[in-house]
Amino acid sequence: MTSTTVAPGREALQWVHIRTVARTDLKQLAQARDYWIPMLILGALFFVFVPTVLLLTITQIGSVDAVSQISQILDVLPESASRQIPGDTGAGRAGYALAVYLFAPVAVVVPITISTAVGAATIVGERERGTGEFLAHSPAGIREIFLGKLLASLIPGYLTTVIGFGVYALIVNTIVGPDVGGWFFPTRQWWILMLWVVPPFLALTLSLVLRLSAKVKSTAAAQQASALVSLPLIIVAYSQATGSLYGGDAVAWYIGGVAWLLAIVALWRGVRSVTRARLLGVADEK
């Protein structure tokens, strides 16, 4: 039998281990209604309920006050963004601006909130339930366990967002489309936002959250600490996501690129924070 000698935690990554850890965590999440029901409610609230009410108010009911207020917002949009808004009526232009620019941060808030809630408990939870012992004695490498758990935290948030995004597109096109000359959403900037800007912000947040999850002593502490980390990131992501839509394609690509770089550094540091000793609940191993 051949055997390899490598530094602890530096074995070659085996995708099958990453996939198995992720799939098992997701399976457990699916069994936990107390996790995914609030997740669905959050997604529905941001992607369906709030936009529907606002857009219907503006375009169908024709609330003069609301249209007037939104029109004022159009005045403060950057020139480049303002120029792209089609439509002849105030209601149509206001609806378009709401749909394309003002709901953009929702695409960031929802996945980060959901994924943080899942990720905060993922490593410390193994320790609290005693299942960390099983993983610590398994052939899975520590980096594989970390990446598997990262995926299992990332997928629910991102999946909710992608599905919510689809439903949201349907809603805004149905409600606002007739006033602006047909279906218009998603715009090119939204595609870049969803596929290039949101994923690294999510990975960056989760790397920090998983790192915290490995270090704290209880799930409650992990959730408290995660809120401290994710709230500033949500604010940064909020402003950057909005800016990426306002500023055109180049800005979006640039913001996404920087976010990816930060995410990679955070991932690299996050992986190193998890050890078998931490899975076993021993924090001060040399």
Place this chain on the structure above:
Amino acid sequence: MNAITSTPADTLGGVPTPEPVVLLEKVTKAFGPAMALADLNLRVPSGQITVLLGPNGAGKTTAIRTITGAFSPDSGVIKVFGLDPTMQGREVRSRCGVVSAKPSLYDRLSGQDNLRYSAELHGLGRGPGVDARIAHCARRFGIDEALDNQVGGYSTGMKTRLALARSILHQPELLLYDEPTSGLDPESSHAVLELIREMTNDGSTVMMCTHLLLEAEGLADQVVILQDGSDIIDGSPDALTKRFWPEAMVRLSTDDPVALDALAHHEGVVAYERADHVATLRLDRPERIPDLVFALTAAGSRVTRVEPHEPTLEDLYFAVRQASGHTRLGAVDGSTV
């Protein structure tokens, strides 16, 4: 950690002995100021059941965690299957089956999913072949009918059985059991210990930790007694018993104390004590017992009790603890160290 030297076989008094499955030499491990392992020496021979005995905090669990490479030792030499678990941990862990004091099962998953998780991490993959293997292992531990239920609804005994089934799924060469009967009722404990005994029939090597002496009684091929992270003594139960009780012991009872007292001067009697009508005698060899009974009946006494005394592991444990204080007594003839 010190460099590991590879030797095909060790020697004991010039006689080559097979390389042990697990070898620990002067292993230390500290957590902050607390010393979990202090110069621990351990040899686990192939195909046998080695029981680590010791009170809580003696270092039994840390020893297991060090053997699988979950912990790195601060110093000393560790070899498992001739490999260094710190540097070759993946291979070592893939050849070990571990059951910890808490069964380490996922309550939200079914028994089947718990076993599948382990199977996949150990590289068995998925599919009908693996499911058949899962069913076989579950059946062996009498848990097959509950496999579709969520583990959260299992009793403690069922969880232990599932954890045991999981530990043998990938047909490991070394089984590491840390207080596997913790929290079980006597009947379930007995059943689990019987199953562990059967493991060695398949050629597996078993290392089991316990602080329950009755568990090790009749199960252990080799006993290692730990205290404060060090091994105090090790050897086969018979060899250890002979060391602490080199003479045979018998309790005799008659209706004639005078006749009993006469036995104090009988040939082969090394020591004699009497309390009322019961005498405790130490003999140079057990074959003397019929002669003593004959002597009593020849003197006209009615013998009411003949009880050869065989020390239990509990007797042994306390004798060792009493004799050692905190010093290492070493290995005993017949042991592998």
